[in-house]
Amino acid sequence: MVLSKPASDSDLSMLATSASRYVRDSLPRYDMPENSIPKEAAYQVIHDELLLDFKPKLNLASFVTTLMEPECDKLIMESISKNYVDMDEYPVTTELHNRCVNMIARLFHTPLGESEDAIGVGTVGSSEAIMLAGLAFKRKWQNKRKAEGKPFDKPNIVTGANVQVCWEKFARYFEVELKEVNVREGYYVMDPAKAVEMVDENTICVAAILGSTYNGEFEDVKLLNDLLLEKNKQTGWDTPIHVDAASGGFIAPFIYPELEWDFRLPLVKSINVSGHKYGLVYAGIGWNIWRSKDDLPEELIFHIKYLGAEQSTFTLNFSKGSSQIIAQYYQLIRLGQEGYKNIMENCHENAMVLKEGLEKTGCFEILSKDDGVPVVAFSLKNKKGGHDEFEVSEMLRRYGWIVPAYPMPADAQHVIVLRVVIRAEFSRTLAERLVHDITTVLHELEKLPPKVNSEGKEVHVNVEENWSNGVVSKRKSDLETQREITTYWKNYVSAQKEIKRQKVMAS
Numbered sequence: 001m002v003l004s005k006p007a008s009d010s011d012l013s014m015l016a017t018s019a020s021r022y023v024r025d026s027l028p029r030y031d032m033p034e035n036s037i038p039k040e041a042a043y044q045v046i047h048d049e050l051l052l053d054f055k056p057k058l059n060l061a062s063f064v065t066t067l068m069e070p071e072c073d074k075l076i077m078e079s080i081s082k083n084y085v086d087m088d089e090y091p092v093t094t095e096l097h098n099r100c101v102n103m104i105a106r107l108f109h110t111p112l113g114e115s116e117d118a119i120g121v122g123t124v125g126s127s128e129a130i131m132l133a134g135l136a137f138k139r140k141w142q143n144k145r146k147a148e149g150k151p152f153d154k155p156n157i158v159t160g161a162n163v164q165v166c167w168e169k170f171a172r173y174f175e176v177e178l179k180e181v182n183v184r185e186g187y188y189v190m191d192p193a194k195a196v197e198m199v200d201e202n203t204i205c206v207a208a209i210l211g212s213t214y215n216g217e218f219e220d221v222k223l224l225n226d227l228l229l230e231k232n233k234q235t236g237w238d239t240p241i242h243v244d245a246a247s248g249g250f251i252a253p254f255i256y257p258e259l260e261w262d263f264r265l266p267l268v269k270s271i272n273v274s275g276h277k278y279g280l281v282y283a284g285i286g287w288n289i290w291r292s293k294d295d296l297p298e299e300l301i302f303h304i305k306y307l308g309a310e311q312s313t314f315t316l317n318f319s320k321g322s323s324q325i326i327a328q329y330y331q332l333i334r335l336g337q338e339g340y341k342n343i344m345e346n347c348h349e350n351a352m353v354l355k356e357g358l359e360k361t362g363c364f365e366i367l368s369k370d371d372g373v374p375v376v377a378f379s380l381k382n383k384k385g386g387h388d389e390f391e392v393s394e395m396l397r398r399y400g401w402i403v404p405a406y407p408m409p410a411d412a413q414h415v416i417v418l419r420v421v422i423r424a425e426f427s428r429t430l431a432e433r434l435v436h437d438i439t440t441v442l443h444e445l446e447k448l449p450p451k452v453n454s455e456g457k458e459v460h461v462n463v464e465e466n467w468s469n470g471v472v473s474k475r476k477s478d479l480e481t482q483r484e485i486t487t488y489w490k491n492y493v494s495a496q497k498e499i500k501r502q503k504v505m506a507s
C-alpha cells in the first residue's frame, strides 16, 4: 500500500522506527512514492532490505577491494561531495590525481626524465581505461593508414579468447573486429606465437593480459613483444601491444620485479590497471598509462573552458566523484612499496594455503599457476561420484561463500572451473575455514544422487525408486526438480538475450 499521509510528530517520537507504520506497510517498488517519509524510516527500510545481500568479504568471485582503513574511509566521506571534473575549483584533487598517474607510470617503468610528467588518466575502472586505450590505438592506426592512402575501415584487435568482457564491449561499441586466439585444455591463456600469426596490416594492437580473469595466469608479454618485433621488421608494420594489467598491475611490480611485462618492452604502448582491485581501493577507480605523448592522439583530448580555466580531459563521462582518486593516493603513500609488497606476498601465501588444502582432498585439479594473480582456479577430478563444479558452488553458498563456477573459453569450454580470488582482506583463518567447508561439501555430495555422468553430461533419471503396487516409478528429488527449473530459466533467458542481440546487430 502507498503511504499517503506524512508522519505526525508523535509517530517517530513515540514509536521506535521498527514499530512505526513505515515498516509495517510495503513501499511501492517501481513507482516513486507520492509522499515523503522520515529519514530514520527511509534509512531503516533500505538498511534492512540490503541485509539480504551477501557479505562482500565472503564474495570470493570478485577482485574488488571491500575493506579500507577508517582513516581512508574518513577522507572518502570528506571528499564525497567533490565533482572531479571541477578541476579549477578542486585543484588539489587534480594534483593528487596527477601524482597517482606519475607514481603508477614509474612503477610500470615508463621511460620518463626526472621531472617529466607521465601521460595517463584516472577512470571508473579498467573497462573505461580499456575503451580509451583502444580508441587511441584505433585512431593512431587510422591516421597512419589515411596518410599512406590505404583503406582504414576494417580495424581489428588480436587477443586471447580468455579476455574479460570489456574487450568484447570495446570491439562492439567502437566497431573493431575482435580476433581471438582460442585456448586449449591445459593451456588457458593467449599463445603469443598464434597471436602474432593472426596479426595483419589492419591490426590496431595485440592485447595481452597480466592476470587472466579465468585463472589469474600471466600471459607471456616478453615473448609476444619479441615475436611481434620480428614480424614488424619483416612486414614493415608497427603493430603495438597493450597490456591489460587490471589485476596484475599492482602485483607484478612488487613480487615479480624481474618479470618484464611493462614499458621495459618497446612495443608496449599503454597499460591499464584497476585501482579497485589490487590497487586496494573500493570500487570505482582504474588507470590507463601511455608510454608517451605520441601514443595518445591529440584529437582525442578535449579542451574545455566552461568550468573556469581551460582543462583537458580524455574520459568517456564528464562528472564523477573524487573520493576514489583520493583513496588511491592514500593507499600509495600510506603503504608505499613496502606495504604493497607485504600485502601481495601475504595474498600469495594465502593462495598457496588454499591450493595445498584443496590438493590434500585428492578431489581437485588446480588450473591456476603459483606465480600470477593470487587466484586459485580448480576443477573436480573425474566428476567426483557424478557431481560437478556448479553443485560445489551452489552448496558453498549455504556456508556463506560465493565461489563461482564457469566454463573456460573457446576451445576449452568443456572444462569447468571454480575460482577463488584471494584479496588482501582474506585472512589465513578464512583460507583454512574455506578448505574445511569445501571438504564438508565434498562429503555431502557423496550422499546425493549423481547429477552428471563420467563425461560431465547431466543424468536426468533419479535413482529414487518407488515399489508400491509392484510398479517401479521413478521420482525426481527436490534438488533435481530445482535444478531442472533453474536450467530451463537460464536457457530461456540466454535465448531471449541472443534474440535481442541479433535484432540489435541486424538493425
Ligand SMILES: Cc1ncc(COP(=O)(O)O)c(C=O)c1O
Binding pocket: 063, 124, 125, 126, 127, 128, 164, 166, 209, 211, 212, 213, 244, 246, 247, 274, 286
Ligand atoms: C583482465 C581484466 N580486464 C578488465 C577487467 C575489467 O575491470 P573493471 O572491473 O575494473 O572495469 C577485469 C575485471 O575483472 C579483468 O579481470
